[in-house]
Amino acid sequence: MHFKYICSDCGHEIVTDSVVYQCPVCAGKNPGNTFPQGNLIVEYDPDELRLAAAKPDVSFFDFFPYTVPTPEVYPVGSTPIIRPKRIAERYGFANLMCKMDSALPSGSFKDRASQLVAAQAIAHHENRIALASTGNAGAAMSCAGAAYGLDIILFVPETAPVNKLMQSVLYGATVVPVHGTYDDAFALSIEYTRHFGGINRNTAYNPMTIEGKKSVSIELFTQLGRKVPDVVYVPVGDGCIIAGVYKGFHDLLRAGAISKVPHLVCCQSDRSDAISRAFNAGNFSNLEHADTRADSISVESPANGRMAVRCIRESDGWTSIVSDSQIFAAQLELAHDSGIFVEPAAACAYAGFLADRDHLAAKLGHDASVCLLLTGIGFKDMAAFNGEVSIPPAIPNSVQAMIDRFSTK
Numbered sequence: 001m002h003f004k005y006i007c008s009d010c011g012h013e014i015v016t017d018s019v020v021y022q023c024p025v026c027a028g029k030n031p032g033n034t035f036p037q038g039n040l041i042v043e044y045d046p047d048e049l050r051l052a053a054a055k056p057d058v059s060f061f062d063f064f065p066y067t068v069p070t071p072e073v074y075p076v077g078s079t080p081i082i083r084p085k086r087i088a089e090r091y092g093f094a095n096l097m098c099k100m101d102s103a104l105p106s107g108s109f110k111d112r113a114s115q116l117v118a119a120q121a122i123a124h125h126e127n128r129i130a131l132a133s134t135g136n137a138g139a140a141m142s143c144a145g146a147a148y149g150l151d152i153i154l155f156v157p158e159t160a161p162v163n164k165l166m167q168s169v170l171y172g173a174t175v176v177p178v179h180g181t182y183d184d185a186f187a188l189s190i191e192y193t194r195h196f197g198g199i200n201r202n203t204a205y206n207p208m209t210i211e212g213k214k215s216v217s218i219e220l221f222t223q224l225g226r227k228v229p230d231v232v233y234v235p236v237g238d239g240c241i242i243a244g245v246y247k248g249f250h251d252l253l254r255a256g257a258i259s260k261v262p263h264l265v266c267c268q269s270d271r272s273d274a275i276s277r278a279f280n281a282g283n284f285s286n287l288e289h290a291d292t293r294a295d296s297i298s299v300e301s302p303a304n305g306r307m308a309v310r311c312i313r314e315s316d317g318w319t320s321i322v323s324d325s326q327i328f329a330a331q332l333e334l335a336h337d338s339g340i341f342v343e344p345a346a347a348c349a350y351a352g353f354l355a356d357r358d359h360l361a362a363k364l365g366h367d368a369s370v371c372l373l374l375t376g377i378g379f380k381d382m383a384a385f386n387g388e389v390s391i392p393p394a395i396p397n398s399v400q401a402m403i404d405r406f407s408t409k
Contacts, residue, residue: 001044001048001052001062001063001064001065002044002045002048003042003043003044003065004042004043005020005023005040005041005042005043005207006040006041006043007023007025007026007038007039007040007041008039008040008041008306008307008310009023009026009037009038009039009306010023010025010026012024012025012026014040019120019124019199020040020207021040021200021205021206021207022038022039022040022205023037023038023039023040024038025038026038033285033286034284034285034286035274035278035284035286035301035302035305035306036204036301036303036304036305036306037306039204039205039207039210039303039304039306039307040207041207041210041247041307042065042207042208042210042211042247044063044065044251044254046254046255049063049251049254049255050255050256052255053252053255053256053257058218058222059077059218059219059222060077060214060215060218060219060248063214063215063218063248063251064116064119064211064212064215065116065208065211066116066119066120066122066123066208067119067123068115068116068118068119069119069122069148071115073147073148074105074111074115074118074143074144074147074148075105076104076105076111076112076114076115076215077112077215077219078219079099079100079101079102079103079104079216079219080100080103081097081098081099081100081220081223081224082097082098082100082338082340083096083097083098084096084097084098084334084337084338084340086337086338087333087334087337087338090337091354091357092361092366093357093360093361093366093368093370094366094367095367095368095369095370096353096370096372097229097369097370097371097372098338098340098350098371098372098374099216099220099371099372099373099374100340100374101216101373101374101375101376102341102342102343102346102374102375102376102377102378103377104140105140105143105147106136106139106140106142106143106167106171107136107139107167107376107377107379107380108136108139108140108296108343108375108376108377108380109136109213109216109241109373109375109376110136110137110139110140110141111140111143111144112212112213112215112216112244113137113140113201113203113208113209113210113212113213113240113244114137114140114141114143114144114201114212115144115212115215116208116209116211116212116215117129117141117144117199117201117206117208117209117212118141118144118145118147118148118150120199120206120208121150121198121199122148122150124199126197126198126199127149127150127151127198128150128151128153128196128197128198128199129141129145129150129151129152129153129198129199129200129201130152130153130154130155130189130192130193130196130198130199130200130201131152131153131154131155131189131200131201131202131203132154132155132156132182132185132186132188132189132202133154133155133156133160133168133182133185134156134157134160134161134164134182134295134296135160135161135164135165135295135296135380136164136296136376136380137201137203138152138154138156138164138165138167138168138173138175139164139167139168139171141154141173141201142154142167142168142171142172142173143167143171145171145172145173146171146172151174151198152168152171152172152173152174153173153174153176153189153192153198154168154173154174154175154176155176155178155185155186155188155189155192156175156176156177156178156185157177157178157180157181157182157184157185158177158178158179158180160177161295161380161381161383163379163380163381163382163383164380164381176188183301186202189202190202190205202303203238203240203303203304204238204239204240204303204304204307205303209240209244210240210243210244210247210304210307211244211247212244213240213241213243213244213245213247213248214244214245214247214248214251215248216244216245216248216373217244217245217246217247217248217249217252218248218251218252220371221248221249221252221257221258226257227258227369228249228252228258228261228262229262229369229370229371230262230263230364230368230369230370231262231263231264231265231360231364231368231369231370231371232245232262232263232264232265232371232372232373233265233267233320233349233350233352233353233356233370233371233372233373234264234265234266234267234349234373235267235268235294235296235297235345235346235347235348235349235352235373235375236266236267236268236275236276236297236308237268237272237296237297237298237299237302237345238299238302238303238304238305239275239302239303239304239305239306239307239308239309240303240304240308241373241375242264242266242308242311242312243304243307243308243311245264245311245373246261246264246311246312246314246315247311249261249262249315250314261314261315262315262371263315263316263317263318263364264311264312264315264317265317265318265319265320265352265353265356266279266308266312266317266318266319266320267319267320267321267322267348267349267351267352267353268297268319268320268321268322268348268352269292269293269294269297269298269321269322269323269324269327269348270321270322270323270324271290271291271292271298271323271324272287272290272291272292272294272297272298272299272300273287273319273321274286274287274290274299274300274301274302274305275302275305275308275309275312275319276319276321278305278306278309279309279312279313279318279319280319284305284306284309286300286301287299287300287301288300292324292327292344293324293327293328293344293384294324294327294343294344294345294347294348295344295345295381296343296344296345296375296376296380296381297345297348318356318359320352320353320355320356321352321355322348322351322352322354322355324344326351326354326355327344327347327348327351328344328347328384328388329351330347330348330350330351330354331343331344331347331350331378331384332389333350334347334350335378340374341377341378341379342374342375342376342377342378343375343376343377343378343380343381343384344381344384345375345376346373346374346375346376347374349372349373349374349375350372350374353370353372
């Protein structure tokens with residue numbers, strides 16, 4: 001599909017077949033203590049969008065700027081929708097659904113962005129992709145690299161979670177730990193691309209990361225019989241996922257396939273709430289420190305914060321800020337009462353819904369179609385349960401010990 005780039009901040013347009021990362025006008029306006037500027041939006045001709053949406057067997061591939069070759073080698077998409085009956089009845093929302101992107105190949109939503117970046121690299125005859133990550137994005141890109149035979153160069157802060165980094169090592173990526181922060185790893189990954197070429201996959205920096213993430217919205221549209229939910233609860237850190245969710249619905253709106261974009265709810269920990277603060281108070285300053293236990297959404301300077309605020313506002317959305325204890329309780333409740341096991345960052349969407357449900361009922365009613373976007377599988381971060389959940393002690397190997405164990409005292 002033909003496309004052009006538009007700066008989310010100044011509206012500057014770029015028409016080119018070359019790889020472009022940021023707006024040349026706004027990218028130089030970043031003082032370092034506020035949300036970055038200059039991220040680009042991929043935009044299509046409305047007539048092409050309408051033709052894509054009119055296909056009886058439409059899929060998100062029809063809305064992509066690059067052809068995804070042999071998608072069966074890295075099968076992103078078709079993640080299930082679970083209707084959690086027990087918790088839906090408990091809280092009085094009969095049309096509650098969970099979009100299980102924890103079922104993607106590497107176990108996280110980041111596979112959606114990595115699929116399109118891999119397609120971008122292949123289209124431009126590049127075999128090397130560099131990025132910085134603390135876990136999920138690196139694992140997803142490494143998974144795609146293994147599937148397509150691409151070289152992945154992954155810069156990580158030395159304090160990144162070991163379990164997530166081991167995924168990337170097992171997929172065959174070149175992992176480069178850095179003495180410093182994620183921002184330091186990010187800067188080195190940019191310099192790597194400048195010195196050695198290839199494609200840079202850094203979130204928001206490469207506009208195809210946001211564009212790839214929009215596939216979840218178009219997939220929901222097809223799974224729900226060419227309909228969309230009334231509201232979607234999204235866990236938010238750097239702002240790229242919620243911008244991608246908005247972009248997919250916005251493309252469907254421009255195509256005439258839906259009449260309005262669902263309300264998007266930005267769910268954040270109160271220990272990493274930069275985007276919520278910016279939305280509610282207009283303050284785009286970086287946080288001094290973010291330390292939520294939901295590490296995937298722990299962000300001090302949101303890479304796509306400005307665009308995310310715009311997307312929340314344009315969807316007539318709002319924010320739901322929760323504590324880490326609420327996130328952990330939501331994670332346990334999802335597992336115990338619905339059989340859904342997700343990492344803390346994904347559980348933030350459910351925690352946000354629980355905290356917001358009275359407001360939601362007043363605004364849209366209990367019959368509203370509610371989607372929780374669950375972005376990562378629980379096995380990603382088993383350390384979150386240290387000191388909180390334990391295995392019961394063993395009993396002797398005897399019938400009497402078994403009887404004693406289950407007898408009422």
